[in-house]
Amino acid sequence: MRYFLKLGYHGKNYFGWQIQPEQITVQEVIERCLSVLLREKIEVVGAGRTDTGVHAKEFIAHFDAQQIKDRTHFIFRLNAFLPKDIAVYNLIETIPDAHARFDAVSRTYEYKISVGKNPFWNELAYQVTKNLNVAKMNEAASCLIGKQNFQSFSRTGSDVKTYFCEVKEALWKREGDFLIFRITADRFLRNMVRAIVGTLLEVGYDKIPVQEVPKIIAQKDRSFAGPSAPAHGLYLVKVEYPQRLFLNKIKVEEAHKNQ
Protein backbone atom coordinates (compact mmCIF):
# COMPACT_ATOMS: atom_id res chain seq x y z
CA MET A 1 0.00 0.00 0.00
CA ARG A 2 1.28 3.49 -0.84
CA TYR A 3 0.77 6.16 1.81
CA PHE A 4 1.07 9.93 1.92
CA LEU A 5 2.35 11.17 5.28
CA LYS A 6 1.43 14.74 6.22
CA LEU A 7 3.92 16.19 8.69
CA GLY A 8 5.38 19.41 10.08
CA TYR A 9 8.76 20.29 11.55
CA HIS A 10 10.76 23.01 13.27
CA GLY A 11 13.76 23.40 10.98
CA LYS A 12 16.31 24.64 13.51
CA ASN A 13 17.92 21.30 14.30
CA TYR A 14 17.96 19.84 10.78
CA PHE A 15 20.06 20.19 7.65
CA GLY A 16 16.84 20.39 5.69
CA TRP A 17 14.61 17.54 4.51
CA GLN A 18 16.82 15.47 2.25
CA ILE A 19 19.23 12.79 3.50
CA GLN A 20 22.86 13.89 3.47
CA PRO A 21 25.99 12.09 4.63
CA GLU A 22 27.15 13.06 8.15
CA GLN A 23 24.26 15.48 8.75
CA ILE A 24 20.95 15.01 10.49
CA THR A 25 17.94 15.54 8.22
CA VAL A 26 14.19 15.18 8.65
CA GLN A 27 13.94 12.46 5.99
CA GLU A 28 16.48 10.30 7.81
CA VAL A 29 14.66 10.65 11.16
CA ILE A 30 11.27 9.83 9.59
CA GLU A 31 12.66 6.78 7.75
CA ARG A 32 14.31 5.45 10.92
CA CYS A 33 11.14 5.84 13.03
CA LEU A 34 8.83 4.35 10.36
CA SER A 35 11.21 1.40 9.84
CA VAL A 36 11.29 0.59 13.57
CA LEU A 37 7.52 0.89 14.05
CA LEU A 38 6.62 -1.03 10.88
CA ARG A 39 9.44 -3.61 11.28
CA GLU A 40 10.50 -3.29 7.64
CA LYS A 41 12.93 -1.02 5.81
CA ILE A 42 10.93 2.06 4.81
CA GLU A 43 12.09 4.65 2.29
CA VAL A 44 10.22 7.93 2.04
CA VAL A 45 10.09 10.36 -0.89
CA GLY A 46 9.44 13.99 -0.04
CA ALA A 47 7.45 16.63 -1.92
CA GLY A 48 10.65 18.62 -2.28
CA ARG A 49 13.73 19.52 -0.33
CA THR A 50 13.68 22.29 2.22
CA ASP A 51 16.98 24.01 3.00
CA THR A 52 18.84 23.88 6.31
CA GLY A 53 16.85 25.65 9.03
CA VAL A 54 13.66 26.10 6.97
CA HIS A 55 10.41 25.05 8.71
CA ALA A 56 7.46 23.08 7.36
CA LYS A 57 3.90 23.46 8.60
CA GLU A 58 2.76 20.95 6.00
CA PHE A 59 5.14 18.64 4.24
CA ILE A 60 4.08 15.55 2.28
CA ALA A 61 6.13 12.39 1.84
CA HIS A 62 5.15 9.05 0.33
CA PHE A 63 6.21 5.54 1.27
CA ASP A 64 5.18 1.92 0.65
CA ALA A 65 4.35 -0.48 3.46
CA GLN A 66 2.10 -3.35 4.47
CA GLN A 67 -1.42 -2.06 5.13
CA ILE A 68 -1.66 -0.12 8.40
CA LYS A 69 -4.95 -1.13 10.02
CA ASP A 70 -5.48 1.48 12.72
CA ARG A 71 -4.04 4.66 11.22
CA THR A 72 -5.07 6.93 14.14
CA HIS A 73 -3.27 4.68 16.60
CA PHE A 74 -0.26 4.45 14.28
CA ILE A 75 -0.01 8.28 14.06
CA PHE A 76 -0.19 8.44 17.88
CA ARG A 77 2.64 5.92 18.24
CA LEU A 78 4.72 7.59 15.52
CA ASN A 79 4.39 11.00 17.20
CA ALA A 80 5.38 9.52 20.56
CA PHE A 81 8.48 8.01 18.91
CA LEU A 82 9.53 11.01 16.79
CA PRO A 83 11.46 13.90 18.40
CA LYS A 84 9.54 16.94 19.72
CA ASP A 85 10.33 19.07 16.66
CA ILE A 86 8.69 16.75 14.11
CA ALA A 87 4.95 16.02 14.18
CA VAL A 88 2.85 13.76 11.96
CA TYR A 89 -0.67 15.05 11.27
CA ASN A 90 -2.16 12.52 8.88
CA LEU A 91 -1.59 9.25 7.04
CA ILE A 92 -3.53 8.95 3.78
CA GLU A 93 -3.93 5.96 1.47
CA THR A 94 -3.16 6.78 -2.18
CA ILE A 95 -3.16 5.02 -5.52
CA PRO A 96 -0.04 2.83 -6.05
CA ASP A 97 1.79 5.19 -8.42
CA ALA A 98 1.10 8.46 -6.55
CA HIS A 99 4.33 10.43 -6.14
CA ALA A 100 4.84 13.08 -3.43
CA ARG A 101 7.21 15.08 -5.62
CA PHE A 102 6.13 14.55 -9.23
CA ASP A 103 2.39 14.71 -8.61
CA ALA A 104 2.44 17.92 -6.57
CA VAL A 105 0.66 20.61 -8.59
CA SER A 106 1.57 23.52 -6.34
CA ARG A 107 3.60 24.48 -3.30
CA THR A 108 2.97 27.42 -0.99
CA TYR A 109 5.59 29.06 1.19
CA GLU A 110 5.19 31.76 3.82
CA TYR A 111 7.93 34.07 5.06
CA LYS A 112 7.30 35.50 8.52
CA ILE A 113 8.74 38.84 9.61
CA SER A 114 8.43 40.18 13.15
CA VAL A 115 7.96 43.94 12.97
CA GLY A 116 9.87 45.19 15.99
CA LYS A 117 11.52 43.16 18.73
CA ASN A 118 9.66 40.05 19.86
CA PRO A 119 11.40 37.86 22.45
CA PHE A 120 9.18 34.85 21.69
CA TRP A 121 9.71 34.55 17.93
CA ASN A 122 13.49 34.62 17.52
CA GLU A 123 13.63 31.14 16.00
CA LEU A 124 10.42 31.35 14.00
CA ALA A 125 10.40 34.81 12.39
CA TYR A 126 12.95 37.22 10.95
CA GLN A 127 13.09 40.36 13.05
CA VAL A 128 13.07 43.69 11.22
CA THR A 129 13.21 46.95 13.20
CA LYS A 130 13.63 49.36 10.26
CA ASN A 131 10.53 50.78 8.56
CA LEU A 132 9.26 48.87 5.54
CA ASN A 133 7.15 50.28 2.72
CA VAL A 134 4.69 47.39 2.38
CA ALA A 135 2.75 49.00 -0.50
CA LYS A 136 5.94 49.07 -2.61
CA MET A 137 6.80 45.51 -1.56
CA ASN A 138 3.40 44.38 -2.81
CA GLU A 139 3.82 46.29 -6.06
CA ALA A 140 7.16 44.50 -6.55
CA ALA A 141 5.58 41.14 -5.58
CA SER A 142 2.97 41.51 -8.33
CA CYS A 143 5.82 41.51 -10.92
CA LEU A 144 6.51 37.88 -9.96
CA ILE A 145 3.11 36.56 -11.06
CA GLY A 146 3.00 34.33 -14.15
CA LYS A 147 5.26 31.82 -15.87
CA GLN A 148 8.75 33.33 -15.97
CA ASN A 149 12.42 32.42 -15.88
CA PHE A 150 13.48 32.85 -12.23
CA GLN A 151 17.21 32.22 -12.65
CA SER A 152 17.91 35.57 -10.97
CA PHE A 153 16.49 34.12 -7.75
CA SER A 154 18.12 30.70 -8.03
CA ARG A 155 21.18 29.50 -6.15
CA THR A 156 24.14 29.89 -8.54
CA GLY A 157 25.36 26.55 -9.80
CA SER A 158 21.92 24.97 -9.45
CA ASP A 159 21.75 22.04 -11.82
CA VAL A 160 18.17 22.18 -13.11
CA LYS A 161 16.66 21.53 -16.54
CA THR A 162 14.59 24.71 -16.54
CA TYR A 163 14.40 27.94 -14.57
CA PHE A 164 10.76 28.50 -15.50
CA CYS A 165 8.25 28.53 -12.65
CA GLU A 166 4.64 29.64 -12.68
CA VAL A 167 3.93 31.92 -9.72
CA LYS A 168 0.20 32.02 -8.96
CA GLU A 169 0.14 34.15 -5.81
CA ALA A 170 2.70 36.51 -4.21
CA LEU A 171 1.45 38.86 -1.51
CA TRP A 172 2.50 40.60 1.72
CA LYS A 173 -0.07 40.78 4.51
CA ARG A 174 0.10 42.46 7.89
CA GLU A 175 -1.04 40.18 10.75
CA GLY A 176 -0.74 41.87 14.15
CA ASP A 177 2.97 42.41 14.83
CA PHE A 178 3.94 40.25 11.86
CA LEU A 179 4.34 40.77 8.16
CA ILE A 180 3.70 37.58 6.16
CA PHE A 181 4.76 36.99 2.56
CA ARG A 182 2.79 34.19 0.89
CA ILE A 183 3.88 32.75 -2.43
CA THR A 184 2.40 29.86 -4.43
CA ALA A 185 3.92 28.33 -7.56
CA ASP A 186 3.90 25.06 -9.45
CA ARG A 187 7.58 24.60 -8.50
CA PHE A 188 10.40 26.53 -6.83
CA LEU A 189 14.13 26.68 -7.53
CA ARG A 190 16.60 26.21 -4.67
CA ASN A 191 16.82 29.25 -2.42
CA MET A 192 14.23 31.02 -4.63
CA VAL A 193 11.81 32.22 -1.92
CA ARG A 194 14.59 33.55 0.31
CA ALA A 195 16.20 35.39 -2.62
CA ILE A 196 12.80 36.87 -3.57
CA VAL A 197 12.08 37.94 0.04
CA GLY A 198 15.57 39.47 0.38
CA THR A 199 14.99 41.44 -2.83
CA LEU A 200 11.50 42.62 -1.82
CA LEU A 201 12.92 43.74 1.55
CA GLU A 202 15.41 45.93 -0.35
CA VAL A 203 12.41 47.43 -2.14
CA GLY A 204 10.71 47.95 1.25
CA TYR A 205 13.82 49.75 2.56
CA ASP A 206 13.79 51.97 -0.56
CA LYS A 207 17.15 50.58 -1.67
CA ILE A 208 15.80 49.03 -4.89
CA PRO A 209 13.08 50.92 -6.86
CA VAL A 210 9.97 48.86 -7.72
CA GLN A 211 10.54 49.30 -11.46
CA GLU A 212 13.94 47.56 -11.11
CA VAL A 213 12.30 44.24 -10.18
CA PRO A 214 11.17 43.24 -13.74
CA LYS A 215 14.69 44.19 -14.92
CA ILE A 216 16.27 41.98 -12.22
CA ILE A 217 14.11 39.07 -13.43
CA ALA A 218 15.06 39.78 -17.08
CA GLN A 219 18.82 39.66 -16.24
CA LYS A 220 18.60 35.92 -15.37
CA ASP A 221 21.60 36.48 -13.08
CA ARG A 222 21.55 35.97 -9.29
CA SER A 223 23.99 38.82 -8.69
CA PHE A 224 21.39 41.43 -9.70
CA ALA A 225 18.89 40.39 -7.02
CA GLY A 226 19.06 41.21 -3.29
CA PRO A 227 20.60 39.03 -0.55
CA SER A 228 18.85 35.88 0.71
CA ALA A 229 16.56 36.39 3.70
CA PRO A 230 17.49 34.11 6.67
CA ALA A 231 16.14 30.55 6.69
CA HIS A 232 14.40 30.72 10.09
CA GLY A 233 11.59 32.98 8.76
CA LEU A 234 10.61 30.55 6.00
CA TYR A 235 7.85 27.90 6.18
CA LEU A 236 6.57 25.45 3.61
CA VAL A 237 2.83 25.68 4.37
CA LYS A 238 1.00 23.70 1.69
CA VAL A 239 1.56 21.13 -1.07
CA GLU A 240 -1.38 20.38 -3.35
CA TYR A 241 -2.19 17.23 -5.29
CA PRO A 242 -4.93 16.25 -7.76
CA GLN A 243 -7.91 14.51 -6.13
CA ARG A 244 -7.47 11.39 -8.29
CA LEU A 245 -4.55 10.27 -6.08
CA PHE A 246 -6.92 9.71 -3.18
CA LEU A 247 -9.64 7.84 -5.04
CA ASN A 248 -9.13 4.76 -2.89
CA LYS A 249 -9.55 6.76 0.26
CA ILE A 250 -12.64 8.52 -1.03
CA LYS A 251 -14.15 5.18 -2.12
CA VAL A 252 -13.44 3.66 1.30
CA GLU A 253 -14.99 6.63 3.07
CA GLU A 254 -18.05 6.55 0.83
CA ALA A 255 -18.42 2.80 1.46
CA HIS A 256 -18.33 3.55 5.21
CA LYS A 257 -20.97 6.27 4.80
CA ASN A 258 -23.26 3.96 2.85
CA GLN A 259 -23.11 1.25 5.49
Next chain:
Amino acid sequence: MRYFLKLGYHGKNYFGWQIQPEQITVQEVIERCLSVLLREKIEVVGAGRTDTGVHAKEFIAHFDAQQIKDRTHFIFRLNAFLPKDIAVYNLIETIPDAHARFDAVSRTYEYKISVGKNPFWNELAYQVTKNLNVAKMNEAASCLIGKQNFQSFSRTGSDVKTYFCEVKEALWKREGDFLIFRITADRFLRNMVRAIVGTLLEVGYDKIPVQEVPKIIAQKDRSFAGPSAPAHGLYLVKVEYPQRLFLNKIKVEEAHKNQ
Protein backbone atom coordinates in the same frame (compact mmCIF):
# COMPACT_ATOMS: atom_id res chain seq x y z
CA MET B 1 12.59 61.06 37.65
CA ARG B 2 10.93 57.73 38.40
CA TYR B 3 10.13 55.54 35.39
CA PHE B 4 8.06 52.44 34.82
CA LEU B 5 9.61 50.14 32.23
CA LYS B 6 7.24 47.78 30.41
CA LEU B 7 9.07 44.72 29.11
CA GLY B 8 8.66 41.12 28.01
CA TYR B 9 10.98 38.12 28.06
CA HIS B 10 11.35 34.50 26.98
CA GLY B 11 12.07 32.74 30.27
CA LYS B 12 14.10 29.79 28.96
CA ASN B 13 17.55 31.25 29.50
CA TYR B 14 16.93 32.93 32.86
CA PHE B 15 16.71 31.90 36.50
CA GLY B 16 13.60 34.05 36.79
CA TRP B 17 13.39 37.81 37.30
CA GLN B 18 15.11 38.42 40.59
CA ILE B 19 18.88 38.81 41.00
CA GLN B 20 20.55 35.71 42.45
CA PRO B 21 24.22 34.99 43.10
CA GLU B 22 25.93 32.95 40.36
CA GLN B 23 22.83 32.77 38.15
CA ILE B 24 21.72 34.87 35.21
CA THR B 25 18.43 36.68 35.81
CA VAL B 26 16.39 39.20 33.84
CA GLN B 27 16.73 41.90 36.52
CA GLU B 28 20.52 41.71 36.37
CA VAL B 29 20.59 42.00 32.56
CA ILE B 30 18.18 44.97 32.59
CA GLU B 31 20.16 46.78 35.32
CA ARG B 32 23.44 46.29 33.46
CA CYS B 33 22.05 47.57 30.14
CA LEU B 34 20.27 50.58 31.72
CA SER B 35 23.42 51.49 33.69
CA VAL B 36 25.60 51.44 30.57
CA LEU B 37 23.17 53.46 28.42
CA LEU B 38 22.36 56.02 31.15
CA ARG B 39 25.95 56.22 32.45
CA GLU B 40 24.85 55.90 36.07
CA LYS B 41 24.27 52.96 38.40
CA ILE B 42 20.62 51.98 37.91
CA GLU B 43 18.69 49.67 40.22
CA VAL B 44 15.35 48.32 39.10
CA VAL B 45 12.47 47.02 41.23
CA GLY B 46 10.17 44.47 39.60
CA ALA B 47 6.42 43.97 39.95
CA GLY B 48 7.14 40.53 41.37
CA ARG B 49 9.45 37.61 40.85
CA THR B 50 8.84 35.09 38.14
CA ASP B 51 10.29 31.59 38.64
CA THR B 52 13.05 30.02 36.55
CA GLY B 53 11.86 29.42 32.99
CA VAL B 54 8.59 31.38 33.32
CA HIS B 55 7.88 33.89 30.51
CA ALA B 56 6.56 37.45 30.73
CA LYS B 57 4.54 39.14 27.99
CA GLU B 58 4.18 42.21 30.18
CA PHE B 59 6.38 42.83 33.18
CA ILE B 60 6.72 46.19 34.94
CA ALA B 61 9.83 47.44 36.75
CA HIS B 62 10.57 50.87 38.19
CA PHE B 63 13.84 52.78 38.39
CA ASP B 64 15.11 56.31 39.07
CA ALA B 65 17.28 58.21 36.63
CA GLN B 66 17.99 61.64 35.19
CA GLN B 67 15.19 62.69 32.86
CA ILE B 68 15.28 60.81 29.54
CA LYS B 69 14.45 63.34 26.83
CA ASP B 70 13.70 61.19 23.78
CA ARG B 71 12.04 58.10 25.23
CA THR B 72 11.25 56.50 21.83
CA HIS B 73 14.91 56.72 20.81
CA PHE B 74 15.99 55.43 24.22
CA ILE B 75 13.71 52.37 23.90
CA PHE B 76 15.17 51.72 20.44
CA ARG B 77 18.74 51.87 21.77
CA LEU B 78 17.88 49.75 24.81
CA ASN B 79 16.30 47.05 22.62
CA ALA B 80 19.33 47.04 20.34
CA PHE B 81 21.56 46.55 23.40
CA LEU B 82 19.48 43.95 25.26
CA PRO B 83 19.68 40.27 24.23
CA LYS B 84 17.15 38.88 21.74
CA ASP B 85 15.01 37.24 24.42
CA ILE B 86 14.23 40.46 26.34
CA ALA B 87 12.26 43.31 24.74
CA VAL B 88 11.29 46.72 26.14
CA TYR B 89 7.90 48.00 24.98
CA ASN B 90 7.41 51.26 26.85
CA LEU B 91 8.98 53.74 29.25
CA ILE B 92 6.47 55.70 31.33
CA GLU B 93 7.03 58.63 33.66
CA THR B 94 5.43 58.13 37.09
CA ILE B 95 5.04 60.04 40.32
CA PRO B 96 8.19 59.90 42.52
CA ASP B 97 6.89 57.34 45.04
CA ALA B 98 5.26 54.95 42.56
CA HIS B 99 6.34 51.38 43.30
CA ALA B 100 6.23 48.57 40.73
CA ARG B 101 5.60 45.93 43.36
CA PHE B 102 3.61 47.59 46.17
CA ASP B 103 1.34 49.68 43.93
CA ALA B 104 0.32 46.80 41.65
CA VAL B 105 -3.39 46.16 42.20
CA SER B 106 -3.61 42.98 40.14
CA ARG B 107 -1.54 40.49 38.21
CA THR B 108 -2.74 38.23 35.42
CA TYR B 109 -1.07 34.99 34.37
CA GLU B 110 -1.83 32.72 31.44
CA TYR B 111 -0.90 29.07 31.17
CA LYS B 112 -0.66 27.77 27.60
CA ILE B 113 -1.29 24.12 26.74
CA SER B 114 -0.76 22.70 23.27
CA VAL B 115 -3.44 20.11 22.60
CA GLY B 116 -1.62 17.46 20.59
CA LYS B 117 1.91 17.57 19.20
CA ASN B 118 3.09 20.93 17.90
CA PRO B 119 6.72 21.13 16.72
CA PHE B 120 6.77 24.95 16.91
CA TRP B 121 5.66 25.47 20.52
CA ASN B 122 7.90 23.16 22.53
CA GLU B 123 9.45 26.01 24.50
CA LEU B 124 6.33 28.15 24.83
CA ALA B 125 3.49 25.77 25.68
CA TYR B 126 3.05 22.57 27.68
CA GLN B 127 2.14 19.73 25.37
CA VAL B 128 -0.74 17.46 26.44
CA THR B 129 -1.77 14.54 24.23
CA LYS B 130 -4.28 12.90 26.62
CA ASN B 131 -7.93 13.98 26.53
CA LEU B 132 -8.91 16.75 28.93
CA ASN B 133 -12.40 17.42 30.25
CA VAL B 134 -12.39 21.21 29.95
CA ALA B 135 -15.91 21.64 31.37
CA LYS B 136 -14.80 19.98 34.62
CA MET B 137 -11.58 22.02 34.66
CA ASN B 138 -13.68 25.19 34.44
CA GLU B 139 -16.00 23.99 37.17
CA ALA B 140 -12.94 23.41 39.39
CA ALA B 141 -11.47 26.80 38.38
CA SER B 142 -14.62 28.56 39.58
CA CYS B 143 -13.91 27.25 43.11
CA LEU B 144 -10.80 29.47 43.18
CA ILE B 145 -12.69 32.76 42.86
CA GLY B 146 -12.75 35.07 45.90
CA LYS B 147 -10.49 35.88 48.83
CA GLN B 148 -9.18 32.61 50.22
CA ASN B 149 -6.19 31.02 51.92
CA PHE B 150 -4.15 29.46 49.08
CA GLN B 151 -1.51 27.72 51.21
CA SER B 152 -2.37 24.41 49.48
CA PHE B 153 -0.98 25.89 46.25
CA SER B 154 2.05 27.56 47.80
CA ARG B 155 5.63 26.30 47.69
CA THR B 156 6.27 24.54 51.01
CA GLY B 157 8.57 26.58 53.20
CA SER B 158 7.43 29.87 51.65
CA ASP B 159 8.07 32.60 54.16
CA VAL B 160 5.08 34.93 53.70
CA LYS B 161 2.97 36.92 56.14
CA THR B 162 -0.33 35.76 54.70
CA TYR B 163 -1.56 33.06 52.35
CA PHE B 164 -4.70 35.02 51.48
CA CYS B 165 -5.10 36.07 47.85
CA GLU B 166 -8.16 37.42 46.10
CA VAL B 167 -8.71 35.61 42.80
CA LYS B 168 -10.87 37.71 40.46
CA GLU B 169 -10.84 35.58 37.31
CA ALA B 170 -9.93 31.93 36.63
CA LEU B 171 -10.99 30.43 33.32
CA TRP B 172 -9.95 27.91 30.66
CA LYS B 173 -10.50 28.89 27.04
CA ARG B 174 -9.94 26.94 23.84
CA GLU B 175 -8.01 28.93 21.20
CA GLY B 176 -7.35 26.87 18.05
CA ASP B 177 -4.95 24.06 19.00
CA PHE B 178 -4.30 25.61 22.40
CA LEU B 179 -6.00 25.58 25.76
CA ILE B 180 -5.33 28.76 27.76
CA PHE B 181 -5.87 29.17 31.50
CA ARG B 182 -6.18 32.80 32.56
CA ILE B 183 -6.05 33.79 36.22
CA THR B 184 -6.12 37.27 37.80
CA ALA B 185 -5.57 38.04 41.48
CA ASP B 186 -4.39 40.88 43.68
CA ARG B 187 -1.30 38.82 44.52
CA PHE B 188 0.10 35.33 43.98
CA LEU B 189 2.15 33.03 46.21
CA ARG B 190 5.31 31.42 44.86
CA ASN B 191 4.58 28.56 42.47
CA MET B 192 0.82 29.14 42.98
CA VAL B 193 -0.30 29.25 39.34
CA ARG B 194 1.68 26.16 38.38
CA ALA B 195 0.31 24.24 41.39
CA ILE B 196 -3.24 25.32 40.48
CA VAL B 197 -2.78 24.35 36.81
CA GLY B 198 -1.28 20.98 37.80
CA THR B 199 -4.29 20.33 40.05
CA LEU B 200 -6.84 21.41 37.42
CA LEU B 201 -5.12 19.11 34.90
CA GLU B 202 -5.68 16.20 37.33
CA VAL B 203 -9.37 17.20 37.32
CA GLY B 204 -9.29 17.28 33.50
CA TYR B 205 -7.78 13.76 33.42
CA ASP B 206 -10.55 12.57 35.82
CA LYS B 207 -7.98 11.77 38.50
CA ILE B 208 -9.35 14.32 41.01
CA PRO B 209 -13.14 14.85 41.23
CA VAL B 210 -14.30 18.49 40.94
CA GLN B 211 -15.84 18.41 44.43
CA GLU B 212 -12.41 17.60 45.90
CA VAL B 213 -11.03 21.02 44.91
CA PRO B 214 -12.70 23.08 47.69
CA LYS B 215 -11.52 20.39 50.14
CA ILE B 216 -7.93 20.67 48.83
CA ILE B 217 -8.09 24.45 49.39
CA ALA B 218 -9.49 23.92 52.92
CA GLN B 219 -6.60 21.57 53.87
CA LYS B 220 -4.06 24.43 53.62
CA ASP B 221 -1.45 21.79 52.82
CA ARG B 222 0.51 21.58 49.54
CA SER B 223 0.61 17.79 49.63
CA PHE B 224 -3.14 17.53 48.95
CA ALA B 225 -2.95 19.44 45.64
CA GLY B 226 -1.70 18.09 42.29
CA PRO B 227 1.85 18.37 40.90
CA SER B 228 3.20 21.66 39.54
CA ALA B 229 2.72 22.18 35.80
CA PRO B 230 6.02 22.88 33.97
CA ALA B 231 7.36 26.47 33.94
CA HIS B 232 7.61 26.83 30.14
CA GLY B 233 3.80 27.03 29.70
CA LEU B 234 3.43 29.98 32.11
CA TYR B 235 3.33 33.67 31.15
CA LEU B 236 2.87 36.78 33.26
CA VAL B 237 0.63 38.78 30.91
CA LYS B 238 -0.55 41.87 32.79
CA VAL B 239 0.17 43.97 35.88
CA GLU B 240 -2.30 46.72 36.72
CA TYR B 241 -1.75 49.98 38.59
CA PRO B 242 -4.02 52.84 39.71
CA GLN B 243 -4.19 55.74 37.24
CA ARG B 244 -2.93 58.22 39.85
CA LEU B 245 0.65 56.93 39.37
CA PHE B 246 0.73 58.36 35.88
CA LEU B 247 -0.75 61.78 36.63
CA ASN B 248 2.41 63.52 35.46
CA LYS B 249 2.27 61.74 32.15
CA ILE B 250 -1.42 62.46 31.67
CA LYS B 251 -0.88 66.15 32.52
CA VAL B 252 1.98 66.38 30.05
CA GLU B 253 -0.11 64.75 27.31
CA GLU B 254 -3.04 67.05 28.02
CA ALA B 255 -0.74 70.09 27.88
CA HIS B 256 0.43 68.87 24.46
CA LYS B 257 -3.16 68.46 23.29
CA ASN B 258 -4.10 71.99 24.43
CA GLN B 259 -1.21 73.56 22.55
